[in-house]
Amino acid sequence: MSDANKKNEATEAVPVATAATAIPVAHPAEMAIGMNDQEKQGAKCCFCCCDYRRAVVVMSILRIIFYGNDIISIAISFARSARAYDNIEFWSSRACVYIVVYALFSFCNIVTVWAALKYHICMLSTMVLVILIQLGLNIYHACQLRNHVYWNLAELAESGLGNFLASTVVSTIYNGLYLYPVIGLISEIKNGIMSQETYPREGKEYTVRVV
Template sequence: MDHPDEIAPYRKQGAKCCCCCCDYRRAVIAVAIVLGTLEGLVLLYVLSGNYLSYACSSYYYGTNRECEEHFQAMATIETIFSITSIVLGIGAIWGAMTFNAFAVGLNAAWIVVGWILGVVFATSMCNAWNNKGSYYECYTVSSNIAALAITAAFSALFVYPHVGFIVEVQKGIMSKETYEMEKFSCCCISNVQPQPVSHQVAPAHSYGQVSQQQQAKATVYAKSAKAKSDYRYAGGDVELARPEAEKEGTVLYA
């Protein structure tokens, strides 16, 4: 079999979040940090209890006891929701760091569930306020198309990098071995990808003719069954790349 003396360098196969921002792994981490911070601030505010007196004095016609009971129930629900969001957000960060699609998927699902619960919760709260009477008319979210569309758009924007990350992990594009070549940021890192050196090609059966020291120092590029295009960067780990190289009947040494 004829082989070229050199192979083409690995080219980034993954997409960029919003076409220009960063790779999906960084995007998932950034979104999880932003949402976790916001939920943390909401949780602190709810636990402080300050909103109870403000809400009851400003927006509610009912008795003070009725108001406090009403908003205390709201505070309990919001506390559970915020804690769950923070925990799953931390899980998403861990999932992105370890290329665990399941952990990232859980957070994506929770964002969708959170939006649905938010619509239901806001509608029920507005109905309760309107029935009891308030200083202003509370329009339900279901009757306000603009509010519904805006909240849905933000939720979709937050879910988007999670889906992109999961797809790339499933395809083998995003992994521990390929991330050095797949990483990208418009502002935080150098995006110059390392280039391979010239390679000499030998048949797979010539492993025994190469010293262990040469194998350890070799920069190996092997065809990947998952990536399906170009060559997959194997981080210089001969043992990791050997099965894929043997599949192709070729071993590439620097």
Template sequence: MEKGNQQAEVPMHEQAKQGGKCCGGCCDYRRAVIVLCIISLVFSIIGIVNPALSQAFQAEEYPELEQIVKDHNTSLLIIGIVHIVMTVIALVGAIIFNFYLVALYVLWSILNLIISIVLQQQMVGDLLDWVDAQTDDAAWGTTDQDQLETAFNTYMIINYVITALFTLLWVYPSVFLSVEIKKGIMTKETYPREEMSCCCVSNRN
């Protein structure tokens, strides 16, 4: 009985860590999610203020192409705003140890990946249709069009694979954090035990 009392009296920060370590021992999952959310917010805001898809052509000369770009930018803006909101939700969830808020961000990340792929595929189709409509049949044969479509599709497939892998790597700390919160491993009370960082917290190797 005395042994049990002694074990219960061990301060939380001196108890053995029960949760996992993110990125091969870099930090705990809560800290990782907070850092990644802050980084995501910074880049998302920059992306909205200064969209990556700039207008590198004469709008007056190619009004149809301008409309394609505008439509795509509008979709990106909507997705970007929703992503910022969901990232803030995940950040708050990590700070207050809320399972549902963090899990919601995980679901959004998967949905965002699917939506992004669909929107990109639609834009590629619109661009190919525009190129086909603008090119003279005498100078632009079926073979040339097929080669362009193949090049576009190959590039997009590579882009989709890289984006999917990046999304998985980016969201996996949120997955494990939500699991640890759900199991009661990571809570406000147990965080002194679970807290871990390779540079900011001592004695957590």
């Protein structure tokens, strides 16, 4: 074997030392940023209020209170009407229908509070349909009242039409203000923005820092 071949074999047999540079790797626990320290990704209800989840809970509780007040008012009103018109069966049946309907709506709002707290998309989506039904019933009730005024008090027909339009506008705004945060919450849950894990980030209150 020639000297040149021996040198090549010796060179190949000798391991070449390479310089290794240590790259510091942070511990995963150190890299993780707490939800409270992360920037909010979701929107605020009406661009300035609380998060959608909290808005849905607050609106649902307010509607439960309003429906409870309506049930009491209807019971008292129909009781007086029954005495005035001397038709207890007719007015009692109408009172029972309205009371049962409003009680069902109150129950739906209780379920909505639970659905918002549990991030339950299916129940929240069902509540969207319930809100639209409530709006339809409010408009129907206003229409029935307007027809009653028109046929029984023809001289007040114009004011009856005004009351119908005002009632329709108020009902639309009232139900729209409830529908808006429910749809917003459903959207954020579907997009992964709002969840039990991310709520400390999405539900935190911001304060103005003075430098």
